[in-house]
Amino acid sequence: MSIRRVAAACLASAFLVAGFTASASERSNGTAEKPIDGRRFVEPEVKPKSAPDAMELKGPSCAAVERDPQRYMKPGETVAVCFDSEAPKSLTGKRGLAASKPESEPKRNPRAASGDGTVWCDDQEDNTIWYTRTELCAVHDHYIVVVNKNGAPIGYADGTVKQEIDTVNTSTHFQEYLYYKLKDAIGDAKSITVEISAACRPGPAECHQGPGPWEGKAPMVPGTSLDGTWLREWTGTTYQRNLELVYTLGVTVDNGIEVGSGEAVWGYNTADEWKVRCDNRVGTQAGCVVPAYTPTFNINWEKYPGANAYIYAAQWKIKTHPGKEGSGEPLHREADFTTAVRNRTKVCDGSFKVQDNFTGMVDDRYIPAEFQCDEYPFAKSKESGGQLKIDSGKECKQYALWPGYTNPAKYSIMEAHAPHGAADCARATMDKRGNEGVGGDLGRFTVSQRLLDDDAYWVHAEYILNE
Incomplete structure (x- = not known):
């Protein structure tokens, strides 16, 4: 069996493990997301409450x-x-x-x-x-x-x-x-x-x-x-x-x-x-909002397919479904910089090891320039694993980035070689562009929605069948 076919088999398993296949109950009640292919990411229309x-x-x-x-x-x-x-x-x-x-x-x-x-x-x-x-x-x-x-x-x-x-x-x-x-x-x-x-x-x-x-x-x-x-x-x-x-x-x-x-x-x-x-x-200008409304941070699945797939998988795998509207509770902004750094250091500690599933598997042009540790819930949230009294990020769920099967640039996610921990948090080997890109979008979202410390927000990652 070729390396590409082995990878395809692994990816097929990954979709099941990460929650990419709807359960029978989800299919019956219409709550499962449908695959999207060939579309451009468009910020969804705001739904009033x-x-x-x-x-x-x-x-x-x-x-x-x-x-x-x-x-x-x-x-x-x-x-x-x-x-x-x-x-x-x-x-x-x-x-x-x-x-x-x-x-x-x-x-x-x-x-x-x-x-x-x-x-x-x-x-x-x-x-x-x-x-x-x-x-x-x-x-x-x-x-x-x-x-x-x-x-x-x-x-x-x-x-x-x-x-x-x-x-x-x-x-x-x-x-x-x-x-x-x-x-x-x-x-x-x-x-x-x-x-x-x-x-x-x-x-x-x-x-x-x-x-x-x-x-x-x-x-x-x-x-x-x-x-x-x-x-x-x-x-x-x-x-x-x-x-x-x-x-x-x-x-x-x-x-x-x-x-x-x-x-x-x-x-x-x-x-x-x-x-x-x-x-x-928040930001460089004063402004006003309606604080009763909990906004939604939408992950740009077109620009950051790997990060999108990872957050989608983590929200389903973690039993509390953090940030997922309809299943869990919203995330809350952590505005203190020192606390956010401490959160990240705790989750992405020395126990984290990059799992490179690209080198030797795909052409060099598809290999990310750099891999990073990506944590969810975000370090700048009150729900971060760093605030769960864990001793190490190895107590969180573990994921790793994979190239797409038919399109290596369309990244997917699967469980890492390291075993899952029991804590309600996750970390993953992620490409720098996806990790820092989503982080930058989160910062701009924080400003546009004028999120203050402890303000709630949802996180939506779309179900995309990355092949």
Whole structure:
């Protein structure tokens, strides 16, 4: 048998050992990655995350207001106003809002929206906050109920708030677009005024906030809308600051007969997602991100096929599946340089021996200029083997780089001659270009995502059938 055929047999075994073949359960539930061939690496589209519980409106429930309306009335008011995220029970059996028509075509409020109310999460589930590392977006509906002093509802309205917050990872300025529409109303809720306010905590000393989308109380009738923009700036100069956003929607009824008001509050006081973090600790420029979002570091499998195959194999072999979304927990940045060096020294210690599977196997032009010890999880992560109280890197899983069978430049990975250790870490003989290339990409990813110490991130290595 030729050396090339021996290598092919070894590589075939390596695919099985390293986890390149899906198990029966993975094939049945569709979770196994599919081989990719003949494609170029493209950074995957960012997938937004959601938090359904983040849109809860804070304020007295309409059931509570109907039981004791005068408790919620201010001096001089004759009605109380409350908010519900769902259709109030008292609306059951009454003429529905959708069927209600204004007595005449409403005149468009001169302060009405100049925009069309479009936000990027329009096609996502309503009453949920959607977010990426640089954006927050929400579309939430609510009901407004007007209750007289006897506890009887005498008016209903249906409104929608849309919000989109955009940050920039190289700027301390960020903006928010807010849109409000009074979709329909019946009874004493057919003519109201609406005002919106926001707090950017901890306040002006750290967060400068410009004028709101509209000023004061804006009169509205069914079918009209309002919109505008908030401009905000982190005014701090050192370290980092979480800027917490809290909103208050106020509605007033004053039709010459009945007078009353109410408000609903939402934001950081109800969900941690309503937060922007700004810092000047990463890169050369200060910037802001949405810290609730855990970003994904995608390994460039086209440029670094060996490193990609190694990380894929290590994530499956290590029982904790470090960094693999859906199977394990994310990695966390280790920002201390000294600790990162100590981590690497521990994993890639004197027990590591280069395993050269290229010399004498392939043409010289395919032999890497230099081999290095490559550790996973990364030395610059809290999950590094160096922080697992191991005595030596030989306690980690052991891998080695191999040339591809039909294309020697398309590197693969297999278990090294050295036996696997029991610790939840791995090390491999890797080409310098792959090891340092992925490390450089990780550094740029750290800056672009503004990862601070202990910030979480996923690592995605693609399944590529390297032949």
